[in-house]
Amino acid sequence: MTENNEPTLDDVMIPTEEAHPDHKEHAKTPKHLDDSDLESRTEHERNEVN
Secondary structure, three states, X not given: OOOOOOOOHHHOOOOOOOOOOOOOOHHHOOOOOXXXXXXXXXXXXXXXXX
C-alpha cells in the first residue's frame, strides 16, 4: 500500500496459474488432495503473499 494506506494497483497479486472454471469441483481442485500437493499449493501461496 502507499504511505497513506490507500490501495493502488501495485498492491494486486499477479496470477501465476490459469484457472479454468469447472462447475463439477471448486476451482478445479479435486475433493481430496494428497498431503504433498496440498503442501506445494500452500507454499506457493505463502511465496506469493510474502
